[in-house]
Amino acid sequence: MTCLVDLMRPEVGFAALQLLERVGCTVVVPDGQTCCGQPAASAGQRAIAVALAKKAVAELEGYERVVVPSGSCAEHICNGYPQLLADEPAWAMRAQAVAGATRELSQFLAEHAPDFSPAGDFSGSVTYHDSCKGLRGLGIKQQPRELLARLPGLKLEEMPECEECCGFGGAFSVKYGEVSTRIVDRKCESIASVGADVVAGGDLGCLLNIEGRLRRRGDETTRVLHFAEILAGEVAK
């Protein structure tokens, strides 16, 4: 479970659990789990990132599959860990094994349960924001869209520039608040241009960023949701 989900939106975590259980998985959230180290790695704090990568590898390696409800954290485990631990042969192998077992949630569902039919009864229009790390780092594009499209009553509306960065970038949005705001403004305009009821995505960071800006701009109605929340049917309109 990712730090942001843990703290900011636990519902996403439970929605993910529910979806996984529904497709027949036994799900365990390891007790000692904390931060995957992505913020440290991205800030260039290699030593800290390596320590956290080792901690996470040790925690996750006992499981058949590791499923993460976040494109950027999954990307860090898949691409970041093997790189961070490349210089220590024993760890490198363990990191690669964990990376090989790790999937982002929509990737996992598409692979493991191709016939999965969501139980939700959502009706309304949804526009999907592709988060950078999931899209360009893991190639996640069709999976969440196909899953969402299976909900009867749900209409997918593609917004222009859906692959464009929302300006979050972790610490970037704090360090360069104004620049980040400028970038997310474009995203908000794209969203407004299709007039969807919901903006969905697979990364809580981007979603909080987009939601925060929409609200500040005075949009109180467009809902901003993780796709797992929609699929789990806990947000019926």
Add this chain to the structure above:
Amino acid sequence: MFFQQRAGDKVRNPVLQQALQKARPLFVGKRAKGVAALAEDGLDGERLRDACAEIRNRALADLDVWLSLFEERALASGAEVLWARDGEEAAALVVALARQHGVRKVVKSKSMLSEEMHLNAALAAAGIQPVETDLGEYIVQLAGETPSHIIAPAVHKTLGEVEALFAENHGRPQKTRNSADIPEMTREARGVLREHFLSAEMGVSGANFLIAESGTAALVTNEGNGRMVTTLPPLHVVVTGIEKVIPTLEDFATLMRMLPRSATGQSISNYVSLLTGTRRSGEHDGPQKTVFILVDNGRADLLGSDYQDMLRCIRCGACMNHCPVYFSLGGHAYGWVYPGPMGSVLTPLYTGIENAVDLPQATTGCNQCGSVCPVRIPLPKLMHRLRETQVERGLRPLGERLTFKAWGWLARQPRLYRLFSRIAARYLGWLADPAPDGSRGGRRIRIFGLAPGWTVGRDLPVPPGPTFHERYAARKRV
């Protein structure tokens, strides 16, 4: 370099924002079309990118060999070849050449390296008039500015601003010009520039590539000015970075499939010139003397380093065209010759990592740049490596270092970490603005003192209370 301060000014400049807002979709759309059209020629864009990267890697792997072959062939074709360790030395060479030949005016075709060398200032200091002849660069020169983009130097200017500059500098009453008529304004500039072409004694250009096997400089432009600069004046000086060399003409043909498409979406640009040697007997045009000045200025140090990949750059500008940060600020925010993602890597490398601490941080890590780079430079990875080097050298602010230290420690103590996140969830809840009915328990924070950057333009949603792990533990106990 104070990127952070400059960034604020740029975001708040409505005229600049208007210019950028207009330009970006054009660049992005044209490149997408251009690359998609490769398929019509039976070409696979991704394989072409591999091929281009491979050509550049091959050149860099034996850079000394290709450079000496280039020198040999250039000399054989009648050109001269000079070498400069840094920009200052290169500028001094150009000035000396100008003096030697009694030059009073130099016409220039756009060259980013000449910006690195501060060539215009060096020429002016020697009493020689430099005239930029690329339309964008000409506008920038009139305005007393520097280019803000490597292929569209005046992209930060609006039509109105250009019009005012022309009115002020061309000595014609504004009335005679049909306002906002771009072809008319271009004609006007062309008229002024033509006189310069004819009266200049020396032409200075860059080169997109140096082709080793034939000793040729390849020049790719969309305006005819490059041809005038390189053929009209009796003396032509080419200044390029040493990394620009490629082995063969065939390599050039391959790279040309990607360069214009990446830059402007064109399958080929309007003018592609291959310049070899000087005017031969019986020929009517071309310079009587051609001099190549090959400049290092920090490039050789990158060979064999973690940053060698950056030397592949063919200066197409695609990375900046696709960068959300670049197009929120324009190029001047980056504070040196090269803007955007490639500048965020090059500037610290060429001017010293400690002199551009902000730049490798000025990225969201979205990798839109890396995914369009025609020579597959992993720009985010290089910026990330620069961040690591900053940390290794202790160049990050104390507060940031302590925060990560504390966070790294906390994240390795799961029990304490849980306690911390529980407290954080409650604390954020406590900070929440009152709900619309005035009661506690609103859903957002409008001013967040701990990370003021965030709430500059956004509301921070309030966590619902118990964390995931708290609830999960409770669920397990049931």
